[in-house]
Amino acid sequence: MRMSQQVQAVVAKARNQPVSVETIVVPDPGPGEAVVAVRTCGVCHTDLHYREGGINDEFPFLLGHEAAGVVEAVGEGVDDVAPGDFVILNWRAVCGRCRACLKGKPWYCFNTHNAAQPMTLVDGTPLSPALGIGAFAEKTLVHSGQCTKVDPDASPAAVGLLGCGVMAGLGAAINTGGVGRGDSVAVIGCGGVGDAAIAGARLAGATTVIGVDVDDRKLEWARKFGATHTVNSREADAVETIRELTGGFGADVVIDAVGRPETWKQAFYARDLAGTVVLVGVPTPDMRVEMPLIDLFSRGGSLKSSWYGDCLPSRDFPYLVDLYRQGRLDLDAFVTETIPLDGVEGAFERMHHGDVLRSVVVL
CATH class of the missing domain: 3.90.180.10 (Medium-chain alcohol dehydrogenases, catalytic domain)
Known part of the structure; x- marks a missing residue:
């Protein structure tokens, strides 16, 4: 015993x-x-x-x-x-x-x-x-x-x-965001979760993947995980640049991996009409967002939050480990x-x- x-x-x-x-x-x-x-x-x-x-x-x-x-x-x-x-x-x-x-x-x-x-x-x-x-x-x-x-x-x-973190990012793109073949995706915040979202977007078939951060080191990381474009939002307007890189429309899916009111607003306005915003960065209880209600109504689409990348461990962990073993992740x-x-x-x-x-x- x-x-x-x-x-x-x-x-x-x-x-x-x-x-x-x-x-x-x-x-x-x-x-x-x-x-x-x-x-x-x-x-x-x-x-x-x-x-x-x-x-x-x-x-x-x-x-x-x-x-x-x-x-x-x-x-x-x-x-x-x-x-x-x-x-x-x-x-x-x-x-x-x-x-x-x-x-x-x-x-x-x-x-x-x-x-x-x-x-x-x-x-x-x-x-x-x-x-x-x-x-x-x-x-x-x-x-x-x-x-x-x-x-x-x-x-x-x-x-x-x-x-935890890598699954949260991968799942924010694949499970919550529903990224598909040919989609454009922007990821705000290129730490561990954001870079995992970038990797997930590429896995799902996105052709334009834009990494946004204020740190050039993190933007270099983003490129290694598959970002096709990067934006330092200290030096350029993130929303305008994302629109320029997506034919003037905005991205199909924008993932906020920071979780602050200002980054969530960037995500909201950087998406295409009827596009999807995914909040995976964790805000603090004191944070507030104030916006014109007409903007939420008139743009359509989906505003989602992603807990743990909406993963089902029994389904997702073995699958992702297999991709890792195959050299694809x-x-x-x-x-x-x-x-x-x-x-x-x-x-x-x-x-x-x-x-x-x-x-x-x-x-």
């Missing part, structure tokens, strides 16, 4: 305080749960939002969620994964029973599963795992539905990024650096300054 385990993990104990590596207790998996030995975990902006108290105040947080690893043990009733399976962790473990699932739209599941048991500090203090995962840790406890089995020969550092290009578990705080700093696409913790 196995017992709970003590492992090392990255914990945020208080708002805006540096994270620390702590010993945590990972319980034996209960019904429907799995213990996963984490191989890699990307450093995502969402983890920084948790540390800054921007998600909620349920400190201490066990950070990390963009992860790949190997199932070590499963609890009663688990038959979808088994010990030894190589998995990507996800935060949309669909329930199969909510109104979205029953309508055949499980990518909108309103009742996703997490592990029932808490992981704790050694003194018994319960931890709040980021997005129900908590993977800046040697091992973590999740619901088995949060484990998606993929090709074990794939690089964990690369494919683990599908667990360069996930390795998103990995700027690999770091140890105690390097997360420094990675937050480099991310804040825009020096990296992704830092990845390797365990």
